[in-house]
Amino acid sequence: GAVVSQHPSRVICKSGTSVKIECRSLDFQATTMFWYRQFPKKSLMLMATSNEGSKATYEQGVEKDKFLINHASLTLSTLTVTSAHPEDSSFYICSARDLGGGQEDTQYFGPGTRLTVL
Amino acid sequence: TQLLEQSPQFLSIQEGENLTVYCNSSSVFSSLQWYRQEPGEGPVLLVTVVTGGEVKKLKRLTFQFGDARKDSSLHITAAQTGDTGLYLCAGASSNTGKLIFGQGTTLQVKP
Numbered sequence: 001g002a003v004v005s006q007h008p009s010r011v012i013c014k015s016g017t018s019v020k021i022e023c024r025s026l027d028f029q030a031t032t033m034f035w036y037r038q039f040p041k042k043s044l045m046l047m048a049t050s051n052e053g054s055k056a057t058y059e060q061g062v063e064k065d066k067f068l069i070n071h072a073s074l075t076l077s078t079l080t081v082t083s084a085h086p087e088d089s090s091f092y093i094c095s096a097r098d099l100g101g102g103q104e105d106t107q108y109f110g111p112g113t114r115l116t117v118l
Numbered sequence: 119t120q121l122l123e124q125s126p127q128f129l130s131i132q133e134g135e136n137l138t139v140y141c142n143s144s145s146v147f148s149s150l151q152w153y154r155q156e157p158g159e160g161p162v163l164l165v166t167v168v169t170g171g172e173v174k175k176l177k178r179l180t181f182q183f184g185d186a187r188k189d190s191s192l193h194i195t196a197a198q199t200g201d202t203g204l205y206l207c208a209g210a211s212s213n214t215g216k217l218i219f220g221q222g223t224t225l226q227v228k229p
Contacts, residue, residue, distance in 0.1 A: 032215055046216060105215060109160035
């Protein structure tokens with residue numbers, strides 16, 4: 001299957017600082033990427049849809065000024081958590097949509113980023 | 119709002135037993151995907167089903183997509199300890215490509 005990378009895999013930061021997470025599709029181009037948040041032993045919660053060359057679409061209840069998303073190229077989307085607080089500590093996962101040219105419309109997930117805010 | 123109900127949410131069985139996980143919705147999906155996730159890692163795609171009534175097999179795993187494309191099941195035959203993990207179903211919206219995730223099934227296979 002297709003490969004999606006995320007960097008960093010884990011980050012610890014102080015309260016009030018900003019943290020940038022990168023998501024890259026390594027072997028396909030993705031006009032659409034998605035950002036999720038996952039709490040322990042829970043399912044994935046969609047935060048926003050990242051569209052190459054246009055503004056991200058945020059899910060209800062997700063603060064767009066706090067979670068800045070940039071999709072500058074067909075293989076890279078970034079999520080910046082601004083002015084991080086301890087309640088932002090979580091596992092953040094991105095996915096990239098591979099339209100594949102066929103009938104299957106599949107999302108491939110990155111390995112996730114564990115963010116801990118002290 | 120599209121919802122996907124996944125059951126059971128927790129399952130603990132002995133090695134060698136069979137099990138089935140269900141995902142049900144009142145909405146129609148363009149496709150449905152099953153993922154398996156290990157702690158601290160991202161979900162790994164197991165299968166995508168697209169056609170109503172479709173059945174796909176992956177070794178000891180059998181996936182079915184309902185005729186109406188509203189529900190799906192995952193059946194594991196003769197479970198092994200290596201099958202332990204979080205299983206997630208996700209239905210895709212054809213317009214947006216968004217995935218609607220079920221609640222997940224935490225499977226523990228004991229030796």
